[in-house]
Amino acid sequence: MKQLTGQVNYTSYWVYRGWLDATSFDKKWWEDKTRRQPIIAAPQQIGIVPFNCIDAGGWYWTAGAASNKFITINSSIQELNVSYQAIFSVSRAINGINRKTGKPNGLEDRINHTQRISKIIMDVK
Structure with missing residues (x-):
């Protein structure tokens, strides 16, 4: 949801x-x-x-979000890529950038969960 x-x-x-x-x-x-x-x-x-x-x-x-100038988030997706930069790009498209940290809020949790779940869903070791 x-x-x-x-x-x-x-x-x-x-x-x-x-x-x-x-x-x-x-x-x-x-x-x-x-x-x-x-x-x-x-x-x-x-x-x-x-x-x-x-x-x-x-x-x-x-x-797309207002913070991403209403450009579809799909434009940020790199299929099968769960690298730091790929997750950063999608997170930025969804939430924008925190002015204090220069990163999307919750980025580290998103990286950890995305990479953890990718091992199950993408059948990656």
């Missing part, structure tokens, strides 16, 4: 699902407080309804 974070990602997903009219708010509303902001009604429906949770995860992966 995946979750969306950030109002820009929620807004884009709400428009995708048809729950929010793209003309009901101003473009780049986050840059100017006087612009009309989107109203995300019932954001909890992403986590309450299993279909919505799975759909949001698939949408996020395909549409």
Whole structure:
């Protein structure tokens, strides 16, 4: 199950699902407080309804995150590559970079779990 974070990602997903009219708010509303902001009604429906949770995860992966300029995360994938750099690239596409560390948050855990799981799923020793 995946979750969306950030109002820009929620807004884009709400428009995708048809729950929010793209003309009901101003473009780049986050840059100017006087612009009309989107109203995300019932954001909890992403986590309450299993279909919505799975759909949001698939949408996020395909549409890309705001932090990745809405470029599909698939563009960061290197098939069968579980190296530090490959995991870093995917993590950056999903979560962006922490300004203090210069790395995606939780990178070491992601590397450890990805490489551990790859030994089972990819039949690697």
